[in-house]
Amino acid sequence: MTETQILENKLDVYAIRQQFPILSRDVKDKPLVYFDNAATSQKPRVVIDALSNYYQQYNANIHRGIHTLAEEATMAFEATRDSVQAFINASEREEIIFTRGTTEGINLVAYTWGRQNIGEGDEIIVSVMEHHSNIVPWQILCKEKKAVLKVIPVNEEGDLIVEEYQKLLSDRTKLVSIAHVSNALGTVNPVRRIIELAHDAGALVVVDGAQSAVHLDIDVQQMDCDFFAFSAHKLYGPTGTGVLYGKKRLLESMPVFLGGGEMIKEVSFEKTTYADLPYKFEAGTPNIADTIAFKAALEFTSSIGKQRIRDHEMELLSYATSRLTEIPGLKIIGQAKEKISVISFIIDKLHHQDIGILLDNQGVALRTGHHCTQPLMQRFGISGTTRASFAIYNTKDEIDIMISGVKKAIKMLS
């Protein structure tokens, strides 16, 4: 790249920050420094406006109405499905199922495909770095079906040990369910390779995309995953809505999930028939407003471009890593070969919760605790970490504020 191209490609972070109203508020009389993006990102004005515009202009229930408001709401809701299809490069719009988020998407697969296809002695593989949302549904299923849950280990750096995964695969493996990116360590897992190996063994693969959809280019056809679940709220979109992608032939072959309105063709006491995809899996009134506003979030992300988002965030990650490493007694948990902008750390003799509270007093929002990954914390022999996770609107100046906050906290607590 020439110098001019680099400059043109450079992000105007300060212009982007203007689009996020919340970033101008103070916390404890200090300007907010929001580093809890892996838990949920902040929302740009376009998303907030889309949400309020729906309620102010065309609030109506979707799909069944013939009046103007119902038609406008239906069109806007279905337009999000088209945007999601393009965003993850799904081949069919029917493959996009709206859910409440990643957790519901994974549970949907467990309760439908899982109940139909998992039997006694079958094996499901997850990894030790999974979020509880990608452990507990499979534990429930395994208990019910007398199946076995197997666990891929990670090394000290936080990389999955692929050779150990290969050893776990057998003709008893029916499913592999794996995080694309770890929320606690930031590790990017080699999902393409994991999927290839699973398919060779005759198993299907669920990818938990909760942390990857905002940072990485997602192409479900190229990845060849069987299912991909993610949430809008980690992607500059609203809470309470998300997506389960599934290959059409699998979704078609699966039994229904929740029963009720929207998911039926005809109901009688003798026999009920079910709607075609995607409505078969969308029982009841969905989260119309948030799903409509999700489209604005996808457009916001695409208008900046994932590569530019990544470049900016990687610059922040590498700056934060080198600054944190300067601090005596501080240890970074998770130094995988490929990472996104999540940095987890522990400090000698200090409890992560105390650090979190002292940083909050300085306006810095960090996440502390086990990050819904207790088995991973057990693997590292710790009860939790302090985690900073960066988004498109964060800056190096904010990292400096966090660093001086951490140094101050160490002085106060030791």
Ligand code: PMP
């Ligand atoms: N998986 C991962 C890797 C996550 O980070 C999260 C959210 N922290 C989830 C699953 C669950 O997502 P949600 O709470 O939006 O359903």
